[in-house]
Amino acid sequence: MSKESGKVLQVNYSDSETSNGEDQYVHKIKPVEDEDDTSMMMSFDNHKPTITIIILTVMASFSGFMFGFDTGYISSALVSIGTDLDNKVLTYGEKELITSATSLGALLSAISAGLLADIIGRKPVIMGSNLLFVVGSVIQCAANTVWTMIGGRFVMGFGVGIGSLIAPLYIGEMAPSRFRGRLVIINVIAITGGQLVAYAIGAGLTHVHNGWRILVGLSIIPPVIQLFVFFFLPETPRFLIMTNKLEKAAKVIGKTHNESDEELIQTKILEIQSANAIIPGSNPFQKTWNAIKEIHRVPSNFRALVIGCGLQGIQQFTGFNSLMYFSATVFETIGFKNSTAVSLIVAGTNFIFTSIAFFVIDRVGRRRILLIGVTGMILSLVMCAVAFHFLDIHFSGHNAIVETNGISGTGVAIIVGMILYVASYALGIGNVPWQQSELFPQSVRGVGSAYCTAVNWSGSLVIASTFLTMLENITPTGTFSFFAGLSFVSLIFVFFCYPELSGLKLEETQEILTGGFNIKASLKLAKQRRNKQLEDPDKIVHKVVDQV
Numbered sequence: 001m002s003k004e005s006g007k008v009l010q011v012n013y014s015d016s017e018t019s020n021g022e023d024q025y026v027h028k029i030k031p032v033e034d035e036d037d038t039s040m041m042m043s044f045d046n047h048k049p050t051i052t053i054i055i056l057t058v059m060a061s062f063s064g065f066m067f068g069f070d071t072g073y074i075s076s077a078l079v080s081i082g083t084d085l086d087n088k089v090l091t092y093g094e095k096e097l098i099t100s101a102t103s104l105g106a107l108l109s110a111i112s113a114g115l116l117a118d119i120i121g122r123k124p125v126i127m128g129s130n131l132l133f134v135v136g137s138v139i140q141c142a143a144n145t146v147w148t149m150i151g152g153r154f155v156m157g158f159g160v161g162i163g164s165l166i167a168p169l170y171i172g173e174m175a176p177s178r179f180r181g182r183l184v185i186i187n188v189i190a191i192t193g194g195q196l197v198a199y200a201i202g203a204g205l206t207h208v209h210n211g212w213r214i215l216v217g218l219s220i221i222p223p224v225i226q227l228f229v230f231f232f233l234p235e236t237p238r239f240l241i242m243t244n245k246l247e248k249a250a251k252v253i254g255k256t257h258n259e260s261d262e263e264l265i266q267t268k269i270l271e272i273q274s275a276n277a278i279i280p281g282s283n284p285f286q287k288t289w290n291a292i293k294e295i296h297r298v299p300s301n302f303r304a305l306v307i308g309c310g311l312q313g314i315q316q317f318t319g320f321n322s323l324m325y326f327s328a329t330v331f332e333t334i335g336f337k338n339s340t341a342v343s344l345i346v347a348g349t350n351f352i353f354t355s356i357a358f359f360v361i362d363r364v365g366r367r368r369i370l371l372i373g374v375t376g377m378i379l380s381l382v383m384c385a386v387a388f389h390f391l392d393i394h395f396s397g398h399n400a401i402v403e404t405n406g407i408s409g410t411g412v413a414i415i416v417g418m419i420l421y422v423a424s425y426a427l428g429i430g431n432v433p434w435q436q437s438e439l440f441p442q443s444v445r446g447v448g449s450a451y452c453t454a455v456n457w458s459g460s461l462v463i464a465s466t467f468l469t470m471l472e473n474i475t476p477t478g479t480f481s482f483f484a485g486l487s488f489v490s491l492i493f494v495f496f497c498y499p500e501l502s503g504l505k506l507e508e509t510q511e512i513l514t515g516g517f518n519i520k521a522s523l524k525l526a527k528q529r530r531n532k533q534l535e536d537p538d539k540i541v542h543k544v545v546d547q548v
């Protein structure tokens, strides 16, 4: 492995057919400006992340938990608020406003959080988001009018948006590359875990007077804990190096990478320094502007952007969060008495299948799991659409009225369809998009992640602010058919534009994306990698190292 400063090895794969029909890969090695190979080298001999990395990941994932809790409790709160705001029952429009205020706040803050993190650091930004969470919760707890509630949700949304961008960034910059993808999924498990806990507590408090205020009040605890603990946690090496605090950076690298000696730490520092210097500019504003230009100009970066934004768009526009935010309202509509308890199934299934994805995703392959998952979503959405057709439902004065007594077979069919939908979603599209930072080289990673996160929150905003209106205006059958149609378009996008990126190193990902989306080449490469890894992972890396 080369230890020249700022130069890491890049392996190019171009596939050709040999005379006996077997695939062969031609390896060309050229230097590339990125730090990832060093992290790989430093952690290679030890297959476990360090205890420090685990603690940092868990603490950063509190942001994911709060993201989940705060977007999750709204489902049951909307039902249990009853007439507590403005002394009247909430209309569908008001429910949408209360819900989407958080998505709007999150969208605005996610756009600016990356730049702020480059100016004041990742740690203060995470700590600042904690304050916003607390202020937002207090406003909501005290709310007696719809607009105060909307204001509180909006402020809290700023915290959610910042957390959704910075937590994966913080984890990604701390983690050695071979653990990065997995550790980022821990943050998604925390999101779905937060939603599950919010649903569970919400179900327990449904019939408690002002129970929703207790639920919102509980959301103050995790940010206070994170704020306190982060006083003692370090900045990321990348930010420390950006601000010339090299000794501190060396200490953090030493603690987060296994078996790192002084020489390797210095190599890594030099590599991060040179990667930082790729984008010209004397201050964070100039650098951000130049990175924006760079991400559009370099074809592999631009394709990465299309994939990253495309996946986040699919995650949101195929309608999952309409269930996450409004499932209790929907189940109440179709005749379930304790609708918040029933909607626990949605959050539970989401959590369980996201956790399953954590263990199987690398073995199955991200592309394959996405294709299977999105197909499952289409089929289950069609099932829901058909079932809703047989439910006698009509709307009066912005409220849904169902001509049933209790739960019918149709209601059960809808629940089964929803469970299948949520399971298919959680396996793939619920978590793969958050591994967005792996698509981009370090020079444009911050900007690329900000774009993708902004697409995520725009989608969430559109769904949160239109779902109930869609139910009313184009009927539930029309709404679920619409989502099925969008899922079908998504399947086509994944099929043609998402190469198999599992197990690829960053530079291989860039290479794959250089001349096109190169689906075929990526599949061959992933297969070759898998087979070789099955043989003996140590040998492959050492072989590449020896070639140099």
Ligand SMILES: O[C@H]1[C@H](O)[C@@H](O)[C@H](O)[C@@H](O)[C@H]1O
Pocket (backbone or CB within 6 Å): 071, 188, 191, 192, 195, 315, 321, 324, 350, 430, 431, 434, 456, 460
């Ligand atoms: O990855 C997460 C997760 O799937 C959540 O359940 C969902 O509510 C979020 O919108 C999404 O970004």
